[in-house]
Amino acid sequence: MSGTGKRRSQKERSAETSTRLMNATIDLLHDRGLARTTTPEIARQAGVSRGALTHHFTTREAIISVSVADMLSKTTRDLHRFAEDFIARGGSSDEIVDYIWQMMEDRLFYVTMEYLPEARHNPDFRAELIPTVRDFHAGLDAIWTALAARTGVAPDHTRIVMNATMCLVRGMISQTVLRPNDPAYYQGMLTFWKQQVRQQFPIQAASSQDSRRKAGAR
Amino acid sequence: MSGTGKRRSQKERSAETSTRLMNATIDLLHDRGLARTTTPEIARQAGVSRGALTHHFTTREAIISVSVADMLSKTTRDLHRFAEDFIARGGSSDEIVDYIWQMMEDRLFYVTMEYLPEARHNPDFRAELIPTVRDFHAGLDAIWTALAARTGVAPDHTRIVMNATMCLVRGMISQTVLRPNDPAYYQGMLTFWKQQVRQQFPIQAASSQDSRRKAGAR
DNA sequence: CATAAGAAACATGCTTGACTGTTTGCAAAA
DNA sequence: TTTTGCAAACAGTCAAGCATGTTTCTTATG
Numbered sequence A, B: 001m002s003g004t005g006k007r008r009s010q011k012e013r014s015a016e017t018s019t020r021l022m023n024a025t026i027d028l029l030h031d032r033g034l035a036r037t038t039t040p041e042i043a044r045q046a047g048v049s050r051g052a053l054t055h056h057f058t059t060r061e062a063i064i065s066v067s068v069a070d071m072l073s074k075t076t077r078d079l080h081r082f083a084e085d086f087i088a089r090g091g092s093s094d095e096i097v098d099y100i101w102q103m104m105e106d107r108l109f110y111v112t113m114e115y116l117p118e119a120r121h122n123p124d125f126r127a128e129l130i131p132t133v134r135d136f137h138a139g140l141d142a143i144w145t146a147l148a149a150r151t152g153v154a155p156d157h158t159r160i161v162m163n164a165t166m167c168l169v170r171g172m173i174s175q176t177v178l179r180p181n182d183p184a185y186y187q188g189m190l191t192f193w194k195q196q197v198r199q200q201f202p203i204q205a206a207s208s209q210d211s212r213r214k215a216g217a218r
Numbered sequence C: 001c002a003t004a005a006g007a008a009a010c011a012t013g014c015t016t017g018a019c020t021g022t023t024t025g026c027a028a029a030a
Numbered sequence D: 001t002t003t004t005g006c007a008a009a010c011a012g013t014c015a016a017g018c019a020t021g022t023t024t025c026t027t028a029t030g
Helices: A010-032 A039-046 A050-056 A060-089 A093-121 A123-151 A155-178 A183-200 B010-032 B039-046 B050-056 B060-089 B093-121 B123-151 B155-178 B183-200
Strands: none
Touching: A010 A039, A010 A050, A010 A060, A010 A093, A039 A050, A039 A060, A060 A093, A060 A123, A093 A123, A093 A155, A093 A183, A093 B093, A093 B155, A123 A155, A123 B155, A155 A183, A155 B093, A155 B123, A155 B155, A155 B183, A183 B155, B010 B039, B010 B050, B010 B060, B010 B093, B039 B050, B039 B060, B060 B093, B060 B123, B093 B123, B093 B155, B093 B183, B123 B155, B155 B183
16 A cells, blocks of 8 residues: 555565455455355455465464454444544434444444354354454444433433344344345334434434433333 | 154154254254354264264255254244234233243244354355245234234334344344343343333223324324 | 065265365565 | 565365165065
């Protein structure tokens, strides 16, 4: 990228190769699945030798784990950027639902579905992921907290709605596997859910402040 | 089972071996994951030789596909039984949510999480599952339709709530992998959801019939 | 009813292929 | 020239599918 010249420092070479390998890993996870994401296949997809791969990553589990962590941390950065923008703009709850759906449906949760079963059966792998996932949820929290603060809804209740939204979207994307080619179905469900969420976060109209209802009630 | 004597008909022998193999397959899918569900492992778990397995099932994909279909059809039978009982009793929407959660969390969706990625990347495998899954959803429909009929809610709206419930539960179970040992979290979310569902299906009090509200409104 | 022929169920061993982890060789950068 | 980044060859493991034996049941026939 930086510097089209042929002479690169070792660090640059190394970093680029690593990046190519990690991107290739995520691409393969998404396109062909974890079982088919073999080390020869990753190297081929990245356009490097398998030796390069083993030089940078000691084991297959390592490159997958690191690649997933990398993907998650990038997504977390995006979340925080969205949160900043959302706060500045004063966006709607509908926007959040749409953003989350797009983010999850654009590869994130499909990739997650690939490694989740492995995480369930492999404690080491799981342990490496949990902290990264925690950061990711902190990013989500940043967004919803902004909405909660503006609408005066209790944080606990906000968090429940946030988590329910995440779970709903996860489940919807799971379903796309065995119920494909039905965008109307998924959009209909999203519309329903946006309406439900709106009820939890009453609109703070630009003029009237008294529009806050008893959201957060048990 | 029937007749402790040693002499069994061919059909009985065959059926028992098949059953043992299919049960072993589901057990392994749940306990060790799809990748670790190898044909030698299945045979070992079932207590039969690998030759017996290859005699009954031509390929690894076949035994897995058939076992999953078997599991799903059993669950579908249970759904219909619950629906009958539910209709007779006139149960609550809370009950439905609880039943679905239990059913999914008791292995069903964990097993599903194992084969879903494979279904996503393997068109033949997916094609074999889709009809069985359709039957399963018909079983779900039987339950919710009963509730809808009693409360006078529009079928389309009912179906949205049903599907949202299923998606939510799927997502919740996905999350248990990387957020384990937190039953309060999941129970809290279920409580929230039951409340939401209740709002969609206003209680038909034993006395008043006019308690039906405008649920199903856009 | 006894029994032998045949079919179905099951067992064992082999072959092939592929993947993982490792080691050795080499060229470019420091 | 010493280290670093990478390439290529190698060795060990294991599963899948197949092919060939062996046992258990069924049935037709005398």
